Amino acid sequence: MTSRDETIQLHETYLSKHKLPLFRQFGWEVVEGRREGVFFWDLDGKRYFDCHVCGGVYNLGHRNPKVIKAVSDALGHLDLGNHHLVSTERSALARKLVESAGETSSGERMGRVVFSSGGGEAMDFAFKMAKGYTGKSKILCLEGGYHGHTGLSMGAGDEKYTEAWNYKPEGFAKVSLEDLDQIEKFFDEDTAAVSLETIPATLGMNVIPRSTMQHIRKVTREHGILLILDEIQTGCGRSGRTWAFQHYDIMPDIFATGKGFSGGIYPIAATVYRDEMERVYEENPMIHFSTFGGSEIGCAAADVVIEHATDPDFLAHVNALSDYFRTAIKDLAERSNKVSGLRQVGMFQAIEFVDVATCISAVARLNTNGVFCVFSNNDRVCAQFMPPLIMTLDEAEELMGLVRQSVEEAEAQDLSSSSFFSTQTEARVLRANRAL
Known part of the structure; x- marks a missing residue:
């Protein structure tokens, strides 16, 4: 050894x-x-x-013994699967994910899922979907926040994560925590979405007040701007609810999960979004895919996680x-x-x-x-x-x-x-x- x-x-x-x-x-x-x-x-x-x-x-x-058993059982008859083929495991897990988000008091629900191999990839897709669906390019995100180290997800984080690499993805504007309750003053005609960690982790786990989060949801809806919530650390039961946004009685337009979604055994992440956004795929259904996203072995682990997080x-x-x-x-x-x-x-x-x-x-x-x-x-x-x-x-x-x-x-x-x-x-x- x-x-x-x-x-x-x-x-x-x-x-x-x-x-x-x-x-x-x-x-x-x-x-x-x-x-x-x-x-x-x-x-x-x-x-x-x-x-x-x-x-x-x-x-x-x-x-976790239940996660290990699920993955061991899956290894007995499955492998990663082929992302070009229909998958029983991915389809069933996607349904559970959508249903786990529940429904708000006003009847809002989520609709569809895209799987990824990690949280940064899931957030990268969230930003790509927001830009593609709205036809706009600006994303408002939190100063001092963090959404991953790759692609568009890096652009949404604190500047220290982009400056070192001489790479700054365009279209991201930062708003301070103190300005969130008047975020509409940062809106313009090119604003596609507001993106936040439901509770900002790297920024010290400062809890966004309920009134502020509900205000953000209200004004984004009024202006036709999407709300993206990063639940990569807050999700899967960590907050005492399945998803932290459920504490606020709001439904985002897009949310991402990862990290704990893996059960600590097999990497898997996901982006969940409203059904109407699927129109982005109408002209070319093959414009996005992930070779390892939603691997069928990973689905077995994540299924146990969702079972716990909704119990x-x-x-x-x-x-x-x-x-x-x-x-x-x-x-x-x-x-x-x-x-x-x-x-x-x-x-x-x-x-x-x-x-x-x-x-x-x-x-x-x-x-x-x-x-x-x-x-x-x-x-x-x-x-x-x-x-x-x-x-x-x-x-x-x-x-x-x-x-x-x-x-x-x-x-x-x-x-x-x-x-x-x-x-x-x-x-x-x-x-x-x-x-x-």
């Missing part, structure tokens, strides 16, 4: 030598070994609570965990001068610290103490705190013991010595979180 040091040397030689100095500085130089449920272990046998879950990939925990008992458990952490972090904030509070919808959570330096120190202590999490890259006053949704309450209590210990041990670090922190944007959003 390859040792930890050998693995790190291979990584430094053949993958990325510039990430490792940062990892070393803050104690994140972890080589993942065994993994199961809410935990993974490094190659030396140290156990970690996984509170990053790769952005929601491991919502159902690591190596009332599963969602009740997610909300019970949410209640526990809300109370526990509130108590911690009252007792500590380092924690400001918890940004939270369901189990989509970020612990907010009093300043960036304290947050970075706390994240380092958490990792040292066996809790793997990361700071929000575009709002570094927050540590993303997303345990798997299958966590038991006993495990949650053990986890909070480590959180309290780590916060007590955290001491604000001098970040000026780090080339990463001295050259990158720090916290963009330093305001109290507003509830739905």
